[in-house]
Amino acid sequence: MSDFLSVTDLSADELAAVLDAARRLKADSSLGAGALAGKRVGLFFEKPSNRTRVSCEVATVDTGAHPVVLKGDEIGLGKREPVADVARTLDRYLDVLAARVFRHEHLEEMAQHAAAPVINLLSDLEHPCQAMADLQTIAEHRALPGTTVAYLGDGNNVCHSLMLAGALAGMHLRVAAPPGFEPDAAVTARAVALAAAGGGSTTVTTDADAAVAGADVVYTDVWTSMGQEAEAAERKQRLAGYQLDAARFGRAASDAIFLHCLPAHRGEEVTPDVIEHERSRVFDQAENRMHSFKAVLLWTMGNRP
Ligand code: CP
Ligand code: NVA
Numbered sequence: 143m144s145d146f147l148s149v150t151d152l153s154a155d156e157l158a159a160v161l162d163a164a165r166r167l168k169a170d171s172s173l174g175a176g177a178l179a180g181k182r183v184g185l186f187f188e189k190p191s192n193r194t195r196v197s198c199e200v201a202t203v204d205t206g207a208h209p210v211v212l213k214g215d216e217i218g219l220g221k222r223e224p225v226a227d228v229a230r231t232l233d234r235y236l237d238v239l240a241a242r243v244f245r246h247e248h249l250e251e252m253a254q255h256a257a258a259p260v261i262n263l264l265s266d267l268e269h270p271c272q273a274m275a276d277l278q279t280i281a282e283h284r285a286l287p288g289t290t291v292a293y294l295g296d297g298n299n300v301c302h303s304l305m306l307a308g309a310l311a312g313m314h315l316r317v318a319a320p321p322g323f324e325p326d327a328a329v330t331a332r333a334v335a336l337a338a339a340g341g342g343s344t345t346v347t348t349d350a351d352a353a354v355a356g357a358d359v360v361y362t363d364v365w366t367s368m369g370q371e372a373e374a375a376e377r378k379q380r381l382a383g384y385q386l387d388a389a390r391f392g393r394a395a396s397d398a399i400f401l402h403c404l405p406a407h408r409g410e411e412v413t414p415d416v417i418e419h420e421r422s423r424v425f426d427q428a429e430n431r432m433h434s435f436k437a438v439l440l441w442t443m444g445n446r447p
Contacts, residue, residue, distance in 0.1 A: 144442050145253045146261045147246070149270045149306040150332065154340055156441070157277075157310045161286075163447050164278045164430070164437035171204070174436055174447045179206035183439065184232055185263070186241040188214035189368045193404060194263050194271065197432035198240060204436060210236060219248055229255035238442060244369055259442035266299060266369070267326070272403050273303035274434035277311060279427040280359055283399050287312035287341060292357035292394065294318050294350050295384045295411050296377070297325030300363040300403050305329060309336035309344055317346045318353035320380055350384050357394045361401045362386045362411045378410060387413040399423045 145151055152160060167173050183202045187195060195211070202209040219228055225248050232239055233256040241260065243249055246267035253260040262270050277286060291308055293301050297319045305325060308315040315333065317325055324330070324346055333344040347353055354360055365381040366374040391400060400412075400422040408414045417424060440447055 143257075143259045143444055145259050146270060146438055146442055147249050147253060148262070148268050149273050149303050149310065150336070151270075152310065154310045154312075157307065159446070160274065160437045160441050161277055161281060161434070163440065164274065164434040165281070167436050167447065168278075168430070168433040174205055174440055174445075176206040177440060177445050177447065178202075178237075178443060181205075181207040181237040181443065182210060182235065183207045183238040184210050184212060184236040184240060186212040186214075186217060186219075186239065186243075187263070188219060188241075188243050189264070191242060191263075193428050193431050194242060197428075198263065198271075198435050201432050201436040201439060205439060207237070207439075219243065225251040226255040228252070232256065233258050238439065261438065261442060264299060267329075268303045268306075269299045269403070270303045270307070271431065271435055271438060272300055273307035274438055275427055275430040276304055276361070276401060276403070277307050278430040278434045279401060279423050280399075282426065283423070284358060288314070289359065290314040290316065290357045291359040291361055292316045292318065292353040294353065294360070294362045294386055295381055296323050296363060296365050296367070297346070298363060298367050301325050302329045304361065305333040305344055306336065309333040309342055310340060312337075312340040312342040314342050315344045316353040316357065317344075318348065318350040318384060319346065320348060320384065323381060351390065351393060354390055354393045357398055359399055359401060360386060360391055360394050363403055364405070364407050365411050366407075381411070385411060385413065386416050388415045388419070391416050391419065397421070401427050404428055
């Protein structure tokens with residue numbers, strides 16, 4: 143049984159194995175059916191969700207396990223009661239604790255106090271389940287090792303997990319972010335080291351056009367993440383030069399695909415024509431949240447389909 147708080151909870155070989163399982167689970171819906179019969183999976187959300195909430199619930203049901211969806215205000219993590227008490231209580235009822243939280247440290251504390259595996263459904267630091275779907279979607283386009291991904295905009299949770307997953311998979315990640323919005327320095331250092339070991343690379347620049355030039359995949363995410371709404375006006379102004387429009391997307395490889403974790407803010411980080419572009423894969427990516435979560439869930443439970 144394994145936690146999945148960060149993409150780096152997987153080795154490069156494990157990442158490849160989980161992605162391969164996700165591919166096979168997508169191809170054959172009978173695979174994994176009933177594998178977790180009798181198990182109970184908690185799906186806890188301190189923030190709103192569409193894709194994660196629904197894809198994780200249906201994936202859980204597909205494995206034969208029973209999902210228990212919990213909202214932030216009913217649990218009051220660290221408010222109504224200490225995080226450790228929440229974790230120790232839920233651990234008596236549930237076999238997996240999957241949680242979307244504001245503070246990554248709360249996930250670490252839950253993992254410390256629960257025997258059940260804890261899965262990160264998005265924190266301020268990472269969104270590892272998203273990165274699994276991202277790589278599954280890219281792998282449907284071209285082999286991961288050597289593929290170049292340009293990420294534009296805020297060096298946030300989605301960016302962090304993509305950098306780490308890309309590094310493990312031997313990909314070339316180019317992040318373009320303005321000063322003050324670069325990815326976390328420790329995450330970047332980890333990604334650079336992992337990429338060097340795996341034959342890929344990780345670079346951070348302020349030059350969005352240079353990052354996109356010739357890239358195989360162009361990725362962006364919102365400029366204002368959940369919980370940062372008070373900073374929205376300032377973020378919009380400081381990130382304005384990082385918008386992905388059709389002209390900038392045209393600098394990528396002629397067969398490049400566009401990815402976005404969604405929800406998207408059209409007219410901010412991306413223009414509507416790029417989301418609706420014939421090479422946009424955002425809804426395949428959304429679908430793959432379901433297949434890849436099933437693979438992650440089975441992996442955390444020690445089940446290798
Ligand atoms: N991409 C993603 O995590 O979407 P939701 O916030 O809707 O779950
Ligand atoms: N960076 C965004 C991702 C949403 C799926 C956020 O944290 O709100």
